[in-house]
Amino acid sequence: METNHTDAKARDEARSLNFIEQIIERDIAAGKNGGRVHTRFPPEPNGYLHIGHAKSICLNFGLAKKYGGKCNLRFDDTNPTKEDVEYVDSIMEDVRWLGFDWEDRLFYASDFFEQIYQFSEKLILDGKAYIDEQTLEQIRAGRGTLTEAGSNSPYRDRPIDESLSLFRRMRSGEFPDGKMVLRAKIDMASPNMNLRDPLLYRIRHASHHRTGDKWCIYPMYDWMHGQNDSLEGITHSICTLEFENHRPLYDWCIEQLGIHHPQQIEFARLNLTYTVMSKRKLLELVEAKHVSGWDDPRMPTICGLRRRGYTPESLRAFCERIGVAKFNSLVEMEWLEQAIREDLNKRAPRVMGVLNPLKVVIDNYPEGQVEQLEAINNPEDASYGTRQVPFSRELYIEQSDFMEDPPKKFFRLGPGREVRLRYAYFVKCVDVVKDAAGNVIELRCTYDPATRGGNAPDGRKVQGTIHWVSAPQAVDAEVRLYDRLLSIPDAGAIPEGEDWKKYLNPNSLQVLAGCKLEPSLATAAPMAKFQFERNGYFCLDKDSTENQLVFNRTVTLKDSWAKVQSKGD
Secondary structure (H helix, E strand, O other), rough: OHHHHHHHHHHHHHHOOOHHHHHHHHHHHHHHHHHOOOEEOOOOOOOEEEEHHHHHHHHHHHHHOOOOOOOEEEOOOOOOOOOHHHHHHHHHHHHHHHOOOOOEEEEHHHHHHHHHHHHHHHHOOOOEEEEOOOHHHHHHOOOOOOOOOOOOOOOOOOOOOHHHHHHHHHHHOOOOOOOEEEEEEEOOOOOOHOOOOOOOEEEEOOOEEEOOOOHHHHHHHHHHHHHHHHHHOOOOOEEEEEHHHHHHHHHHHHHHOOOOOOOEEOOOOOOOOOOOHHHHHHHHHOOOOOOOHHHHHHHHHHHHHHHHOOOHHHHHHHHHHHHHOOOOOOOOOHHHHHHHHHHHHHOOOEEOEEOOEEEEEEOOOOOOEEEEEEEOOOOOHHHEEEEEEEOOOOEEEEEEOOOOOOOOOOEEEEEEEEEOOOOEEEEEEEEEEEEEOEEEEEOOOOOHHHHHHOOOOOOOOOOOOOOEEOOOOOOEEEEEEEEOOOOOOOHOOOOOOOOOHHHEOOOOOEEEEEEEEEEHHHHHOOEEEEEEEEEEEEOOOOOOOOOOEEEEEEEEOOHHHHHHHHOOO
8 A cells, every 4th residue: 555655646746747847857767968957048138038038047947956957047149239248237137136046157159159160160071061152032032931842052062172161261251241151951851941951150240249359250049059058068958939840950960060969848938918028029118218128117027027026036936836838828917916916915014105195184183193003014924013103183095095975885984984094093074175176185084082903992893994194204205006018918919010019008107196105114225015005015116216205016906805905804
């Protein structure tokens, strides 16, 4: 029976593994690579990382940690016209912020330019590559279609010595951009278009952010990254699914050179509702100033999420929860939002903030008197303790917490109605003050001194509990309410050729000025996170100054929680 139980447990554990983990564990069991596990995260420094990259970071570094292996950070810096040291620095910051460390294993594709060049000469000498002088348009036309074979380049059979000489002259800078390319000689009739004599090198007279003007020819990604993997000792080269059809080329390149052969494994990239996951499109938003920058809190970039108030723990939990699959799918934004709610619910101090203030004057409260009332900092964790909040004759409440003619199920304040002020007293509205236009600008109320702390000694109940801020001590703030970037859930459904930016959500940002916050927030630290009771989770923005606090809403509260609170639980 013990044996059967052990076998069943092993089967359950095996079923909990994702398909990549299953591959790795089979390799370890077979002694492949000497039992080593060595992964890498290879971003191109042509933009800021987004939440999809976070999934790849968590996967690659997480696998290395799980199996006692290593994970490299390697920059795929083979395109100098689009890359910048700003992006390099931001990527390293994001990886560290997510909680991962590449230790001494920081690499750049440019570290291997000379070795890759020598590999290229070997291919030429082995008759596996040639210099093609056709234009890119002619090369594309000659590749054929999915149903028709391509046609050989007129330069395909040029003598090896001639190709080698031209390649060396390309390196020395004799030719202008586009004059010629180095192509692999594989099979122009292959059903896999990637094997139809793919480009290996192109001429590009551009200064590189690391190598300067040393090189004027640069390798293509499909030629470069397999050799990078091999030279770094990578065992499992984990890519997104769009590289699946490139795997035969990855294997071919390594096999021709006879070098260490990592295994390429593809997984489904992250697609998230109501946003875009393309650095090119995100760059469009930045350049056209639809957003304030790469770290605009509406952006799905890691720095944007960080500025919005997301924590590394929440992003790691989200990536763990959505798992690793072999097939593309669309993940609902609510999963990401739920991850940050769960995290901040445990760690964010509770405070009171009124976003759309309505003044309340308590007529029977002594003028000039200020009480300090005890408020709980986090009901989920008693170690957070309590704080003192001032209470006075003049308060602010949310405009939405009052209705002059409330419906039956409105459990907040109205003429003649009594509610509980959070941590304070029962108050009753006795009069409504309006301006010349008929807008409510002030409420006159009375309070019951016997209900301090929010309970009535005579046992009477109220159905509503609302938050408030003492007016004389209130801190003014600007609050930015962020919503979804797009107005439609699936950016992939936008027809080809249509301007996707027409689907930007016009209400993705609402700026509220004149918000009133409890005075404890006056000394909040940069990026500090709070739950504004009944309003959501908020983070102090970098735009804050000593004279003007600015808070970003990270995410709203759960609807179920809001309903419970409105009933005075």
